[in-house]
Amino acid sequence: MREEMPYGTEEGEGEEVGFPNNTHKRLVVVGYALTSKKTKSFLQPKLEGLARNKGILFVAIDHNRSLSDQGPFDIVLHKLSGKEWRQILEDYRQTHPEVTVLDPPDAIQHLHNRQSMLQAVADMNLSDSYGKVGVPRQLVVKRDASSIPDAVANSGLTLPIVAKPLVNDGSAKSHELSLAFDRYSLQKLEPPLVLQEFVNHGGVLFKVYIVGEAIKVVRRFSLPDVSKRELSKTAGVYRFPRVSCAAASADDADLDPGIAELPPRPLLERLAKELRRRLGLRLFNLDMIREHGTRDRFYVIDINYFPGYGKMPEYEHIFTDFLLSLVQAKYKKRSG
Known part of the structure; x- marks a missing residue:
């Protein structure tokens, strides 16, 4: 179901997602590239439900398509290994500086x-x-x-x-x-x-x-x-x-x-x-x-x-607030 959600047509679009002065109402789209095990432990129904209520939509990244052809994303959340994926992500960061990549692949490598x-x-x-x-x-x-x-x-x-x-x-x-x-x-x-x-x-x-x-x-x-x-x-x-x-x-x-x-x-x-x-x-x-x-x-x-946050108490609220804060900071930067 997650993969099939078209952007801009999800129920809840138009809800305010915490931007100042009610000037900006839109979905925050988070593309995720996680292993199936990680997807199951992290993207639990409670997290997705709370995210939707706050105007956040999680969308699976298709590995068979170019990353640049997907989205548009506000945030890319990832935990995959391999040199090829790192290079894809690094190239994407260069060509899409407006997207927040969590976290930079070179920093993770450390x-x-x-x-x-x-x-x-x-x-x-x-x-x-x-x-x-x-x-x-x-x-x-x-x-x-x-x-x-x-x-x-x-x-x-x-x-x-x-x-x-x-x-x-x-x-x-x-x-x-x-x-x-x-x-x-x-x-x-x-x-x-x-x-x-x-x-x-x-x-x-x-x-x-x-x-x-x-x-x-x-x-x-x-x-x-x-x-x-x-x-x-x-x-x-x-x-x-x-x-x-x-x-x-x-x-x-x-x-x-x-x-x-x-x-x-x-x-x-x-x-x-x-x-x-x-x-x-x-x-x-x-x-x-x-x-x-x-x-x-x-x-x-x-x-x-990117540890097992599903085992962290109240991770749903902490994580969704964090995602919103990233987009808010970016919005304030632009408008400032």
Whole structure:
């Protein structure tokens, strides 16, 4: 049904979409290029219904036709991989500067490599009265698993160590992780990898969702703490499809607020604002942990572009407001 909606004929056309002084009434057309899985999780009926009420229409982009022949779009929303698609989108951005592309393909590419992904956080070295945000010490191993034990010893990383695929392309495989408890088991890992020092964090992960200037935080169960006693008794490599599978519960529901106090809001706002600027992205989330035994020492352990917003509370309202704000800003710019 979504694909067949002709522009300008949808019920609700002519409704005001929040423009100033009632001077501009039209549909906001959002072209989307998402995988079928992403379309299903993101474009839920509640989101589409609310969007329609606000004058926003989602239209599927046809991959068999030229992008320039489709639309006209106000916004292009996308999460597809591949060089060919990136080039199509880059060409489209050059020829259609009036269309907002969420987000620029080159900026997204930066997050596909876990070596460069966290560099923006490390460079920021964010520290203020509300806390300190850093990244775990890490090491990149591109090949030759037999060299990993020596490389880890020379780098000064301490066990246990979390190993993640170097490439983060959104696939299930890119979310797999391993926890290595002893030096010699490191040889069983399969490069290319990023090795991160494991930081005890009370078994709680904060998912910080960012949609433009909006920030929403959800608590999730994570890997349990590892004591020195456990470390001395445990050997081997433990593999997990993703962090939640290693946790006490893989439930996607937000945890009870009593389990862990959220990171301070001012700290998150400063972090999000700075990352939006440094990464050039408006749709992403951070996996963040608080070091166990501290109140104000935080680490960002992963950044994902256009994450599973369908799991974010009130995402329908936050996302539609964000889309409208983009078009409003553009309108004010033109009229100004």
